Amino acid sequence: MTAIYIKIHDEIKRQIETGVYTVGQRLPSERVMSEKFGVSRMTLRQAVTSLVEEGILSRYVGSGTYVASDRVREKMRGTTSFTEIIKNLGKTPSSKVISYQKTKANEVECDKLGLKKGAQIIRMERIRYADDLPICYEVASIPHRLIADFAKDDIANHFYDTLAVAGKKIGRSEQIISAKIVNKEIASFLSVKPNSAILALTQVSCFANSEETPFEYVLSQYVGDRFEFYLER
Incomplete structure (x- = not known):
């Protein structure tokens, strides 16, 4: 009963x-x-x-x-592109690039991506949207040698699709989630009040090769009432 x-x-x-x-x-x-x-x-x-x-x-x-607000939900079970997540939910994904530059990797980026000191990376700062609603602010660091032949648009707007077309198979990822307070600048990007609570995600994604080569290090900040993570065993 x-x-x-x-x-x-x-x-x-x-x-x-x-x-x-x-x-x-x-x-x-x-x-x-x-x-x-x-x-x-x-x-x-x-x-x-x-x-x-x-x-x-x-x-x-x-x-x-x-x-509750209609949240975008991501299942924590591996490496999945933001674009794929949003499309699977029947929403329209889009991105706004804030900055895109070729530069030397800092100490943390070298460690996370397995790079030598002085190695070149593409560091990209952007806002991710679902149906024009800002969901996430992220900074992605990608080894330049892996994407030297790709156009900026290929990286900024459909990176994972570009890798797939190039024959690169995506493997595992390491993810760390924490709670933090958003600062004034990022709050303006995400259309939330400064000092609002957000979900911070640190992710290192690797190719599915024998070396499990890291190809992306991302620092993301998600609006807590628009996005949630859940685990599946």
Whole structure:
């Protein structure tokens, strides 16, 4: 027999999916909703809590419970391009390049990419969008010798597709996620308030060859209420 709170969970979720409650809308109070469903506040709270844990609702102390923003979701299971993630969700991906330069790799870039001191890289700073909504600010570092024959547009707008056409197979990646506060400059790029909480991702991606050659080192900052990561075992 299905628990009552699960039935309420499913009904609230259905109402969100059918537009009874829309993104950003505040739900009625616990008292009103518990009376509506004919259950105790404790049972209603169980249903709402489960929806909050799933990211469908967001709860703010002193304010109420709201339908969460429509987040882009990435499954943490390997190296996947941002463009592919967004397209798979039925959204339109795009990028805005802030800077693009050939320069010497710094100490951290040399370490992450397995380069010798003084090696040349392409360092690219850009904003990534889904349906024109800024999702991510990133700085990508790529060994120049690996992409010397590619045009800037090939790198800036469809890097992974360019690698695939060139016969380069993408392998594993190492990813570290942390929480941080966004500074004023990047906040303006992402259309959020300075000092907002964001998700920071550090990723090193490698080719699927015997040496597992690193080909990209990326520092990304994602808007927390527009993007989420989840794990699958």
